[in-house]
Amino acid sequence: MAFIENSDNPIVDLSYKFGVRIVKFYKHLTNKQVYVLSKQLLRCGTSIGANVQESIHAQSKADFISKMNKS
Numbered sequence: 001m002a003f004i005e006n007s008d009n010p011i012v013d014l015s016y017k018f019g020v021r022i023v024k025f026y027k028h029l030t031n032k033q034v035y036v037l038s039k040q041l042l043r044c045g046t047s048i049g050a051n052v053q054e055s056i057h058a059q060s061k062a063d064f065i066s067k068m069n070k071s
Helices: 010-031 035-056 061-068
Strands: none
Touching (some): 010 035, 035 061
16 A cells, blocks of 8 residues: 555645654654654654555445544
8 A cells, every 4th residue: 555645635645744744753852862752752643644544445434434533
């Protein structure tokens, strides 16, 4: 499953851009030696894009809603 940058879906675009910003901030925090917080931020910040990509390939409308409501 490949990500398509600049897609027609604003949720996909925004979640991708957010993930990129999170990775950059993660690198900044690790340079400041804030490891515990930075690792958690990286996991939760990049999971948004993964959940969006997963929901795009949902098998039904109910499946799509279920995948978008993950917390």
